[in-house]
Amino acid sequence: MTDQTITLNVAGKDHIVTAAPGRRLSDVLRDDLNLKSVKIGCDAGDCGACTILMDGAQYCACLTPAIQADGRRIETLETAEPKLATRLQDSFLDHGAAQCGICTPGIMMAAMELLREVAQPTEAEVHDALAGVLCRCTGYRKIIQAVMATNTPRIPQKPAAAGCAVGQPLRRVDGRPKVNGTEVFGADYAPEGALLVRAIRGPDYHAEFSFGDLDAWCAGTAGVAAVITAKDIKGINCYGVIPPLADQPALAETKTRYRGEPVALVVGDAAVIEALDLADFPVTWTALPYSTTQADGMAADAPQLHAHRPENTLIRGHVTCGTPDDHLASAAHVAQGAFETSYVEHAYIEPEAGAAWLDGETLCIQACTQAPVMDQEDTAKVLGLPLERVRIIPSAAGGGFGSKLDVTLQPLLGLAVLKTGKPCRMVFTRTESMQSTTKRHPGSMRASIGADAEGRIIAMTFHGDFNTGPYASWGPTVATRVPVHASGPYLTPNYRATSRAVHTNGPSSGAFRGFGVPQAAIMQEVLYDDLAAKCGIDRLAFRHLNALRDGDKTPSGQTLQAVGMVECLEALQPHWDRLSAEVDAFNAGSDSLKRGIGIASCWYGCGNTAMPNPSTIRFGITAEGRAMLHQGATDIGQGSNTVITQIAADALGMAIDAIELVGPDTGLTPDCGKTSASRQTFITGRAALAAGAALKAAILRQTNLSDADEIIAADGALTVKHGNESRIVALKDMAQDAHGYVICVEETYDPPTTTLDANGQGTPYAQYGYGAQLAEVEVDMKLGTTRVRHIIAAHDVGRAINPQLAEGQIEGGIAQGLGLALMEEYLPGQTENLHNYLIPTIGDMPPVTSILIEKPDPEGPMGAKGLGEHVLIPTAPAILNAIRHASGARLTKVPALPHRVLAAIRDAQGRTA
Numbered sequence: 001m002t003d004q005t006i007t008l009n010v011a012g013k014d015h016i017v018t019a020a021p022g023r024r025l026s027d028v029l030r031d032d033l034n035l036k037s038v039k040i041g042c043d044a045g046d047c048g049a050c051t052i053l054m055d056g057a058q059y060c061a062c063l064t065p066a067i068q069a070d071g072r073r074i075e076t077l078e079t080a081e082p083k084l085a086t087r088l089q090d091s092f093l094d095h096g097a098a099q100c101g102i103c104t105p106g107i108m109m110a111a112m113e114l115l116r117e118v119a120q121p122t123e124a125e126v127h128d129a130l131a132g133v134l135c136r137c138t139g140y141r142k143i144i145q146a147v148m149a150t151n152t153p154r155i156p157q158k159p160a161a162a163g164c165a166v167g168q169p170l171r172r173v174d175g176r177p178k179v180n181g182t183e184v185f186g187a188d189y190a191p192e193g194a195l196l197v198r199a200i201r202g203p204d205y206h207a208e209f210s211f212g213d214l215d216a217w218c219a220g221t222a223g224v225a226a227v228i229t230a231k232d233i234k235g236i237n238c239y240g241v242i243p244p245l246a247d248q249p250a251l252a253e254t255k256t257r258y259r260g261e262p263v264a265l266v267v268g269d270a271a272v273i274e275a276l277d278l279a280d281f282p283v284t285w286t287a288l289p290y291s292t293t294q295a296d297g298m299a300a301d302a303p304q305l306h307a308h309r310p311e312n313t314l315i316r317g318h319v320t321c322g323t324p325d326d327h328l329a330s331a332a333h334v335a336q337g338a339f340e341t342s343y344v345e346h347a348y349i350e351p352e353a354g355a356a357w358l359d360g361e362t363l364c365i366q367a368c369t370q371a372p373v374m375d376q377e378d379t380a381k382v383l384g385l386p387l388e389r390v391r392i393i394p395s396a397a398g399g400g401f402g403s404k405l406d407v408t409l410q411p412l413l414g415l416a417v418l419k420t421g422k423p424c425r426m427v428f429t430r431t432e433s434m435q436s437t438t439k440r441h442p443g444s445m446r447a448s449i450g451a452d453a454e455g456r457i458i459a460m461t462f463h464g465d466f467n468t469g470p471y472a473s474w475g476p477t478v479a480t481r482v483p484v485h486a487s488g489p490y491l492t493p494n495y496r497a498t499s500r501a502v503h504t505n506g507p508s509s510g511a512f513r514g515f516g517v518p519q520a521a522i523m524q525e526v527l528y529d530d531l532a533a534k535c536g537i538d539r540l541a542f543r544h545l546n547a548l549r550d551g552d553k554t555p556s557g558q559t560l561q562a563v564g565m566v567e568c569l570e571a572l573q574p575h576w577d578r579l580s581a582e583v584d585a586f587n588a589g590s591d592s593l594k595r596g597i598g599i600a601s602c603w604y605g606c607g608n609t610a611m612p613n614p615s616t617i618r619f620g621i622t623a624e625g626r627a628m629l630h631q632g633a634t635d636i637g638q639g640s641n642t643v644i645t646q647i648a649a650d651a652l653g654m655a656i657d658a659i660e661l662v663g664p665d666t667g668l669t670p671d672c673g674k675t676s677a678s679r680q681t682f683i684t685g686r687a688a689l690a691a692g693a694a695l696k697a698a699i700l701r702q703t704n705l706s707d708a709d710e711i712i713a714a715d716g717a718l719t720v721k722h723g724n725e726s727r728i729v730a731l732k733d734m735a736q737d738a739h740g741y742v743i744c745v746e747e748t749y750d751p752p753t754t755t756l757d758a759n760g761q762g763t764p765y766a767q768y769g770y771g772a773q774l775a776e777v778e779v780d781m782k783l784g785t786t787r788v789r790h791i792i793a794a795h796d797v798g799r800a801i802n803p804q805l806a807e808g809q810i811e812g813g814i815a816q817g818l819g820l821a822l823m824e825e826y827l828p829g830q831t832e833n834l835h836n837y838l839i840p841t842i843g844d845m846p847p848v849t850s851i852l853i854e855k856p857d858p859e860g861p862m863g864a865k866g867l868g869e870h871v872l873i874p875t876a877p878a879i880l881n882a883i884r885h886a887s888g889a890r891l892t893k894v895p896a897l898p899h900r901v902l903a904a905i906r907d908a909q910g911r912t913a
């Protein structure tokens with residue numbers, strides 16, 4: 001079949017391009033016309049990130065052959081009618097409707113089709129119009145509000161005055177590129193002449209392999225510049241996020257331990273490499289016995305994945321206080337049970353992608369990541385380069401949620417560049433991404449909780465086995481964090497929690513919003529409903545009675561302060577009372593549909609567990625009078641760029657709009673640590689607070705003022721105002737430091753924690769956040785389906801630095817918690833795409849009422865607490881408890897798929913018959 005010449009009409013201009021019959025319209029738009037707002041999340045019609053308008057109607061460009069667009073009018077976000085596009089963009093910015101922004105162009109194109117037909121759409125109309133586009137970050141609520149308000153006259157947001165940024169629902173400081181299609185994600189940048197890299201991956205869960213004649217294959221395959229194997233690795237072929245436990249090869253050497261593990265790279269001309277049939281690659285596989293579940297991994301005859309880790313045990317975790325067994329034996333009421341959770345895929349819309357090149361002696365890698373400094377360290381180690389010869393420049397990240405903390409393509413890109421001497425790029429397919437990146441740990445948990453006759457918790461025991469897959473990744477963190485948190489935010493004086501991370505040949509499990517705490521919370525909160533019933537106490541009242549309060553000790557022996565747990569539960573009380581009455585009234589008149597409400601709580605320690613955890617901020621003034629904030633925390637959509645700038649601006653006393661952001665970039669920004677563990681607002685925020693205060697003090701030293709109400713930078717000078725006084729600091733003639741600043745500070749904050757002793761006693765975190773959520777559901781008693789009708793979420797954020805961003809985190813976390821509860825189950829070999837692996841769509845997401853509780857934390861910047869992971873933890877158990885309230889079904893495994901709900905309903909009916 002020969003190429004065809006076609007004409008695409010884009011923004012009123014005809015573009016003539018050639019396309020082979022099977023070529024995707026998305027490729028033509030991105031590669032030939034440079035319309036990079038057309039994003040690729042799946043190349044299979046499942047995610048909608050590539051949505052464009054063709055003759056005014058929405059299409060998935062990835063599923064549309066380019067030749068079908070011949071002569072048709074094409075609109076992308078860059079080229080759409082500007083008046084409507086601008087109104088939509090402003091509405092998205094005003095409502096905080098774009099988080100990472102990877103889905104935003106596709107969502108906006110779908111919205112444009114609707115808004116041209118219906119100026120003031122209803123929520124149902126927005127649902128219908130946007131049904132084909134997935135968003136993994138926002139929970140859709142702010143998107144719905146933004147679309148509905150697009151054609152309503154808007155009141156422009158006033159710029160925040162000096163000292164007044166914190167507490168305001170300001171637009172994102174980095175928002176505009178997210179909504180106008182110019183944000184550069186990992187796949188959007190290709191250096192001139194870049195070669196393409198593809199990985200050869202193992203097809204089996206566990207296999208030995210050997211290569212054929214690679215040189216002959218390379219020489220005989222036109223367009224292939226290089227084949228790379230582990231033999232090309234000059235450094236140490238072993239990386240891992242926790243260096244003492246590092247165990248993962250960049251390229252497997254003789255054996256693969258999971259399905260999709262890379263063994264070789266093929267590098268060359270992009271068109272050739274893209275079209276290459278890798279089935280011809282000379283490699284022979286010999287499948288080996290394997291295990292994919294934690295039960296199989298622990299079996300006596302299980303294949304052992306690492307010789308130095310007997311019984312496939314990566315690590316164990318342990319926290320003990322008091323005498324739990326004695327107190328359980330003497331408890332007036334005891335609830336006990338077991339629960340299973342599944343592998344859960346992060347399902348960010350952006351598969352891993354990036355580019356790399358040499359800048360002199362320095363290897364530059366621009367790729368999506370949550371942890372640039374860790375990427376730099378691991379990549380340098382694998383490549384055998386000194387640290388300073390590797391520069392990581394994070395691209396915009398189209399979601400991460402924990403998985404992009406681990407290196408993926410960075411060392412592979414580095415190997416390709418060093419071998420070929422040419423710039424290279426690599427883009428994972430959706431299937432590669434799902435096969436080869438980390439997942440939420442599946443857990444098998446059992447617990448017993450005892451209460452006295454008044455309903456006070458007196459003891460708890462817990463054990464969880466977590467499937468950590470073949471490599472360590474964040475398994476040690478999960479194994480440590482879970483025992484610290486498994487009591488939930490409730491006073492538990494006698495306690496023993498143990499955990500074990502078990503190696504299998506499933507995908508590696510790593511960090512996913514909560515590090516195992518969401519799984520443990522399901523176990524604990526389901527038992528709390530059992531125990532409340534045994535005690536004859538209302539479920540919310542039972543939690544209120546036992547909630548942690550200021551001065552209480554955790555099972556790790558830490559005395560707490562600034563605990564907002566009671567306030568969260570009390571904020572839910574009126575909703576609980578109203579909905580209790582409403583569901584009772586509904587159920588009295590309905591047999592086939594039953595409604596119920598459930599409640600669950602969370603607590604979550606912010607930052608690394610019992611380890612150092614510093615962030616450093618540089619803040620400088622140039623001779624021209626520009627205020628430059630170097631903040632190296634990656635903003636993966638959660639809003640750290642904005643929140644940290646708000647804090648720094650107020651600490652300095654300068655209007656936020658006057659501050660310019662630099663970074664993250666290992667060549668330009670100090671280390672702000674990784675974006676994980678809900679640490680950036682707290683820890684980098686504290687560093688920003690200190691840096692703002694230090695810069696202010698440095699400026700004041702140039703004046704004879706004791707303080708400043710406002711500092712204005714302009715035209716080579718600073719104007720410092722305090723009361724009725726004003727001073728000018730001339731900058732132009734001041735000496736510049738090595739960074740080019742005439743005044744500059746650098747401040748570090750490391751939260752005060754201690755290591756844990758053999759019983760898990762110590763101070764694992766300097767700060768905790770708290771929350772509680774109430775779910776209302778409707779269960780179809782014949783089909784076993786569950787619809788979540790409403791979530792009401794109360795979260796103690798200490799101080800809401802940006803209330804709109806905080807709400808966005810809550811709504812997005814709830815969407816992921818809903819997926820965990822009802823639909824998400826990653827099955828290796830079966831659900832390796834977004835067609836078979838289901839995540840919540842706009843139609844699955846209920847209204848969310850967010851209640852922000854502000855109980856200031858003395859350790860937090862201006863009282864603020866972390867929030868990003870807390871928000872997911874209570875959602876699944878609240879939904880499960882609501883399903884049980886509605887139907888009697890007591891689930892023992894998530895997701896609560898209809899067949900599991902039906903079986904549990906039958907089980908409950910059998911028990912009551």
Ligand code: FES
Pocket residue numbers: 039040041042043044045046047048049050051060061062063
């Ligand atoms: S990239 Fe086209 S639908 Fe996902």
Ligand code: FES
Pocket residue numbers: 097098099100101102103104134135136137138349398399637
């Ligand atoms: S903002 Fe929608 S996927 Fe990130």
